[in-house]
Amino acid sequence: MVSEVLLVSAPGKVILHGEHAVVHGKVALAVALNLRTFLRLQRHSDGKVDLNLPNIGIRRAWDVASFQQLDTSFLEQGGTTVPTPEQMEKLKEVAGLTEDCPNHECLAVLAFIYLYLSICRKQRTLPSMDITVWSELPAGAGLGSSGAYSVCLAAALLTISGVIANPLKDGEPVSRWSSEELELINKWAFQGEKVIHGNPSGVDNAVSTWGGALRYQEGKITPLKRPPTLKILLTNTKVPRSTKVLVSSVKSRLLKFPDIMAPLLTSINAISLECERVLGEMAAAPTPEHYLVLEELIDMNQHHLNALGVGHASLDQLCQVTRAHGLHSKLTGSGGGGCGITLLRTDMERPEVEATKQALESCGFDCWETSIGTPGVSVHSATSLDLPVQQGLDNL
Known part of the structure; x- marks a missing residue:
């Protein structure tokens, strides 16, 4: 009933x-x-x-x-x-x-x-x-x-x-x-x-x-x-962007510089596969070393996305602010503004998380402390x- x-x-x-x-x-x-x-x-x-x-x-x-x-x-x-x-x-x-x-x-x-x-x-x-x-x-x-x-x-x-x-x-x-x-x-x-x-x-x-x-x-x-649940900061730069335009610009750059762009796309694929492997290990027994690998993958992918031409000054600012607090961020989605995610390690102290959120909000961004990998x-x-x-x- x-x-x-x-x-x-x-x-x-x-x-x-x-x-x-x-x-x-x-x-x-x-x-x-x-x-x-x-x-x-x-x-x-x-x-x-x-x-x-x-x-x-x-x-x-x-x-x-x-x-x-x-x-x-x-x-x-x-x-x-x-x-x-x-x-x-x-x-x-x-x-x-x-x-x-x-x-x-x-x-x-x-x-x-x-x-x-x-x-x-x-x-x-x-x-x-x-x-x-x-x-x-x-x-x-x-x-x-x-x-x-x-x-x-x-x-x-x-x-x-x-x-x-x-x-x-x-x-x-x-x-x-x-x-x-x-x-x-x-x-x-x-x-x-x-x-x-x-x-x-x-x-x-x-x-x-x-x-x-x-x-x-x-x-x-x-x-x-069984992926692990990871804590993150989600930040909306509130910079509008067009996914269609950004996808088209990547395609144009790929046609113009195929020998440069194709390896970047292959490398991003490898980052996804490595992340999938690490998440699988973390489901059984997460360790501090796993978080270090995830942070490295975040940094590498953000640099690749900038090389693809989908970065933005607001996203650079987001990464700089969080890096000053020892955290690692990347854009999520189509880029050109929009949103970014910041991984929060399990050893992060509450005052440091709050200070990071305040620093991001002082840039005019919206910021949420939330998690990923949660139930459907x-x-x-x-x-x-x-x-x-x-x-x-x-x-x-």
Whole structure:
């Protein structure tokens, strides 16, 4: 029996190693970031579906009866393909979206409508519900916020529809679904990502579903076994960048200097593989020496990324500030600004961590102390959440 209120969370993601090289067939390591998206679903019987997305200022409501009367046969054509422009227009019509709706808001609503109708329409009556989704992840920062959103929606809708069971037992603070159920969550979340992004890689929703770390190469996604949870500082330089432009610039440089650039990409691939090996060792018994190797790999990869041409003065500043505190940083994602990660060793004293955070914030950056390699999509009891998270939900 599904409880009256369902509370689900899913993590964001960062690329640990392999940015840009992955575009050219090399290995990338993606890890779950413990800044999470939370979804609260409450069943009711008022005949309405309410969607509240406070992070982007969206609140919408629909009559279930209006959905019941729709011809949703066009959803059957969705399968595992990217929704066609015609299907997207049909979804906009179903959702009642106007032409002046901002694109990111429009896509978030469309992903919900797509998943709600696709997953729930085989029930005799579409369910009435309130859904609120709130996130610790900044949108548009390359941290997998839309992937976490899609995963939360898929997990909640599949559970509320009875397609998968709610794994949370009485008295448990948190629980996760079985591997088979996670596969189904990931499949539907990928469909939600296609609505939002068109033709995504599938990495973001996979990391958000499974958690931990995974290897990605030429479309093949392989979860790493029992990766360790590592503490980091995540820093957003708040410098805007275009992933498309940066990817294109690397390609141009590769064509111009093939004998220089190709070895750099091969070296980045080797860094990813060495990191994967070290993480495997750390799962059994982490040592200070492992952290020293991870720091060296971070430094080498950051230099390589600068050589690829995707660095930025703000990222150089981030690395200089953390180096002054004995820490090692690199960009994560497409570069050109955006975000960077800083590894925190287990022997770091609290005052030193706080001093580093203050120094970064004094540069005008946003900084979070968090962790990577954390669990994927989970269901919670309301009393299990940290106080700041609970307060965030209570204030919605």
